[in-house]
Amino acid sequence: MKNAGPEMQVDIGGLIIKNPVLTASGTFGYGSEYVPYLDITRLGAIIAKGVSLEPRAGNKPPRIMETPCGMLNAIGLENPGVHAFIKEKLPFLRQFSVPVIANVFGETIDDFKRVTELLSESKGVDGLEINISCPNVKKGGIIFGSDPDMAHAVTREVKRLTDLPVIIKLTPNVTDICLIAETVEEGGADAVSLINTLTGMSVDIERRIPHLANVTGGLSGPAVKPIALRMVWQVAKRVKIPVIGIGGIMNASDALEFLIVGARAVQIGTANFINPSATTDIIDGIEDYLKRHNIDDINDLIGTFDEEGNAC
Template sequence: MNPDLSVDMGRLRLKNPVMTASGTFGYAKEFESLLSLDRLGAVVVKGLSLAPSKGNPPPRIVETACGMLNAIGLENVGVDAFIREKLPYLAKLEAPVLANIYGTDIESYAELAARLDGIEGISGIEVNISCPNVKQGGVAFGADAHTAQKVTQAVRRRYQGPLIVKLSPNVTDVTLIARSVVDGGADAVSLINTLTGMAVDIHTRRPRLANITGGLSGPAIKPVALRMVWQVAQAVDVPVIGIGGIMNAEDALEFIIAGASAVQVGTANFVNPRCTMEIIDGIEDYLREKGIASVRELVGSIEIPRF
């Protein structure tokens, strides 16, 4: 038996549920000699802004127990250079390509969406709402349900393709944010983005990151991510993409059973550049071993004891 690995992400059909996470896979070409890019369920590129960004000064990556802190600062070539220089290569891939976008105000999000609308080679966009809103004193867009909805609505008005909104875990109730972006027009949600953390050098008594704080990712955040995915999957009626500490097929399967229709692999790409291939193979082996015809049968199949 050859299990069916295909999944539906709203209007987008993926050949399997394994995607790459934005910011951990470059623009895909960096990995072409290490794995078969066409086997991926989808490629999510580095976050794009209207203008090129150099990101934060170094040091901007620190290893931690069971993970890493990053304060890269969303360094990228800018949307125009992306379309001109990076997209011709990406458009040749069999795997769908999703552009991750971020802005500093609602207008910049909307303008980014408009520039990517109808562009050949882009199968959809993922909106990063964990960024600071400069017009509200630096409060992240994803920290407030009303603001998150307004961003989603603005993007939806300017972009006709599949729209995914990436949720921040740095909130009191992630389900409120999830429902707000779905009401704003999101076709799917992805979560979680990194948790805010820091590290201190005890010898210099200074922060290890020049930015002081950074985003914690890797296995350390998996239990938090899994809990939030399970909660959101029950709260919304759109596909959920699970992210956070997925290192192998068992991790991915946990997210799928908890309610994720697909997963994104991030920090693991730095440890094992071929991990996505191994995860795809591992999911297929699991389905075959259990006699399950389709991975879609596993989505949300978790059994919660009732006492």
């Protein structure tokens, strides 16, 4: 029997999820860390911490620094590698009957291809999110996601190798994020997610040294939300594929802003660090909002933003 609540199910590029709230990669580990703090089975989907072909030790500490209303991180994509992910992390993630989306990154197009193949063969994941915010070591370190041709190439090659829904995660550190979004849509992406972190830095003035060992890091948290929201709004108008909104979402109100401007789903990141049950609190808050506004289906809310609403 179905609960008498509003319909929360959404379709993100062929992946049907029971509600639009997902965990952002890198903020939810591989799930186990959060088991004591929330009912994981309630999540729309879990996006696991990013995996690469080979294990990576990550950056030297210090790796994080708090900044006004946000934080910088330079973890360095520490992960055990795709083989260990499939063998050791995936079985745990599978037990919750929640779709598992693997987050993939690489330093060459071949890396992306190999990890995609391995994950697709594993039969344990329900979708792929491709992190193109990393440098292409074969192209002088240019960020894949900042070059339309490279972003297109990664998308096309990954799509060619898998039947899983492919979400391309976009970097905001570009001149025109809409251009990149359109390019990956042409390349066959099933959805886009944005924004990844904004590159920033912070200086210890007493010692005149960077606060992060890596010097620069990715800014996240409420500080980035207005920028993320603007980008999601713009991209949602430009592409036909679903857009997943990410960036500083701390509560249901923040999530609703993203849904209203056109995001089909949202990812919760930094909020998990402050409130381990942020995701389920947000699911509850969205449901309450839908009831309060007599909306029976969340899809009737998505993209209903009235741009002219405040014009005299």
